[in-house]
Amino acid sequence: MMQNTQDLEAYSNRLYQYMCDEVVGSEKTVSKTRLLYKLQDDISNKKQYSVISSGSKAEGLNLPGSDFDIMILIKEYEVYEEEQGDREGVLFLDTEHAAPGFTMLKVKHELSSPFQPTETINGKYLSNRDLYDFLLDEFSFMEPVLEVHGPSFCFPKLMDIDIVTCIKCYTWPSVARKWISRFRPTGWPSDDIISNSFSQGILLVPVGSKSACGESNPLEWRFSFSLVEKLLVHSFNHCQLLCYSLLKIWLKEILNEDNVLNKTLCSYHLKTLIFWILEEDENLEWNPQDLLHCFLVCIKRLRYWIVYEYIPNFFIPEHNMIDKKHTHGIYAYLSSFLNKILENWKIMLIAPSMCNFSLLTPVSFNRQFECLNALDKAVLPIGCSMIFNLNLICDSQLYSVIYRIIHKRLPNSARNLCALIFLVENKRILNSVETSNDKNKCYYYQYKRFVAHGLMNTFYRAGYGWLLLAAFFYSKQEYKHMFPILEFSSNLLCLYTDFIQDRGSVPSFKEVSKMKRMINSRYFLKRIKYEIARIHQLDYDNFTAAPFQCVSHDHLCGIEMVGTSQLLLLFHYLRFLYSCQQEHRDETQYHLGLLKTTSEREIREQKNIFLISTPYGFLLKAVQLLSDNVELASGALEMKYEVGKRLLNGLFNMGLEVEEMESLFRTFENTQMITDY
Template identity: 25%
Template sequence: MFQAPEYTQAVSARLSEVLADIGVDERIVMKRRRTWLLKESMDNISGHNLLDKNGSRYTLGSQSEGTTTFGVHSDIDQLVCSDDINMIQDWSHWQPGVINYLMIQDETVSPGYCLLQRLRADVPLSYNGEPNKYEFRDRAGRILLRNKIMSDVAKAVGKKFTCWKGVQHGPAHTPPRQHGVYDTDIVGAFLCKSWPLQARQWLNQQGVGQWPSDNMRRYCSRTGCFVVGVGNKRNDNEQLEWRISTSLAERCLMFNLNITQIRCYVLMKMILKTYIKPQYEDTISSFMCKTVLFKLIANTHYNFWRENNVLVCLSMCLFALYNCILNGNCPHFMIPGNNLIVGHINHESKPHLLEILLYIIHSEGTALFWIESDDLGSRLLLKLNNLSPFKISDIVSGGLLQVTAENIDNKIKYCLSFISHVTKWLYEYC
């Protein structure tokens, strides 16, 4: 299968056609990105300019990347951060008159995580006052922020706005669906404007594929990083650790994939949904698949990723994932010391996962026939029998237009409601 014989090329061509029919083509991918990036812009413009909120909201994940379909049912991932807190990794970035926290990344902290040390607001020195209920004084006398503050803030907001009650999943809060279409995972975070120290080496690495390019790496280095309120469960400092997220840099990388690479990622998520999730829900994540894809792209030549080679590309991705599980190590693409598999795959499930992946790899594409998401399997069978199934790409396009209209309508109503309340208050009290 890795030799791309005529059979594999023929199936790859048909598979690419099927994926285009269900909306995984350049046009729909760009429309998805514009839809959700427009929402991100509207959220931030209304928040900063009209409502005078000192914070930012980012729409991340599969929807804004354009790497999903209706059948995959990807959530909307929103990251909300306050601009009132200055996160620094170097003392030279300390600012007077604001809340400053120093990101500590030493041998006591898990790779991919950090501690947040409170600093004084008047001079660039460590804060030595009494810790509040969300702070902890360690043996070295440092005042460290507990990550529990993020989940408590989410709960407080949920109680204040009764219409926004939801479920807590780790660092994410999931409110009820507003329109019955998408779940929204809202994660609170702090923004650090400088690139994480643990990922500095990545900026100078270059694989045989010459990807990411130097321009992409320079852009990524300017995106900084986020710190999210969740610690490593295998570390004694779990309540004090904060996970380092390079989400904006990862979004940049996703925006620079070609359509074959995007299709491989979508197919991997469909395979997870069909073969892995029903039996082993919390083992292999889509982020692991994305990480494996990044690594493979960086170490293969660009001309490998062709539409008539998509089946071989998919098999290579699954084989790389297989090796990660076999070796018990799936290193984060930008912070290699962070092993994404740790704590997710136990000894009992490991052989079964390997067996499933090996079956799919050696199936020569027939395993795809059983994928029900977007009727991919049945559509592929029809294509291979020279029949043309009904295209839904235009329906997908119309659905995205409806989402855009609803986002604009909701934002206008929200802003008008705010203006109405302010006007009423001014009339009554001024």
């Protein structure tokens, strides 16, 4: 039963504004987010493979729990439906012997790849297992944190990213050809989008259909229309995008909270749902006052599908995407669950994403990104996915980023995004700068190179960038350069730590003014270097980065693993090292005490298992450094064991078993913890 029209319109207008301000962002923010991912994909393109951003975030949505998929397109293979003359190394579609929505890849010529085709009575076929096993081997070094779900590889304890390999079919398959020419009552998608979709081709993902016993067919490959779907979602107006977002919120935060219905549906089912509604329902008005009505129309169509236990694929309607997935009883329960929201849409308000939406008072929110413009709001939530994507960039492609900034006539937003991409990649260059022990021309060249890139790094990670330079000068025994940087960092961190951790108002008027200048600067890079630290408490590239070769010192091992929220910890450790080298006994004891206090707080408050061992590592090095000073060493040793016990208790409280802790510490070369306890 549809609900009161006047009420729906009144609430729809306010919900539309709430979604723009609090959940999804404005049209401009969504546009900037998509631009950033497009730039990343263009820059990450290589001869052997291309990187294709996919999932909700690449569509411009940064919803809680939203996924980010990286599809790695292997260019070694070309797939067509028909013969391409005498070209070798070409694969051909065989949908006749495959389930709907899947295909087999026939091999008619010799392949130059290391994968050998599988012989069958119908000919030779390329197995999806070969590509799967190849990728599994490539990620073997990440085994302790690697999880495999179907064709995707993910690292849930490390970052919220799914990686899927695929190959491209350059012709539109005949099984989906009806989609090109079928009747569309609403005129959506337009002829231009359809024409563009046809030229995009489709992707083939290495996973087969499942048999009754649950085993996947090793010779089948699933059709993926990701390239076309991205075009379709990008053609949505903002109301359509917000309706799509509401459907995803309903799925993630309401349906999946039900113990019985959890994982019954997936995001792709809801994307398919809104595609069909947009194509077929010509009576809908997609504007702010009709947002809730459009949402309920989608829910009603979904209920119809569930009753008949058939969700048709948008491109291949013969493919029932929920065929034999669940029992009749589950679908009956899901149907009644959908009835409840059709009777009362306000059930949506129990979703955490809706916690600040009020039915009674005008919309007024405490926004996390209150002082930011559309470009800043687009960039900040996607740090980890951008960092992972850019790890695939090589040096020659970095020059293309610089070329775009200098020579291309790009709008300011695109130039700023290119500059940000350069700064993210600059961190990788810092890791790779080598140094020699002999003070020759090569030594001074690498020395100057590290300092130059280190200074650039302060424009991306202000606090950590300066502390890294201080650590560099410590490793070179240039304490006269180290000290002023630590003094500067001390002043910076007083404000920076409060700013990162949102600890209320800053005492002095001068500091308040300084904070406002940070976040209201007209220059994008000046604003973003502080806001990135505020929003991202953790830099995910730390876990895959190699140690800084130019900061090679026993006392500085592991500083590349320091998270953004641990800057104060690193600062006290560096001050401790400086005091030790200068033989300032009182200062050494003072900073050792601060290191202990900060370590205890860090272990108590830290929620990430990859950062929780950092304080222990610093105290362990402090004990080793003070081994000649019996009095200070005994105090440090006592601190080390006290903090170590807190650390192990914290890990047990996180639910880690002993074997998992051993694997974790071994992965990050912190085996001393296992030995001590």
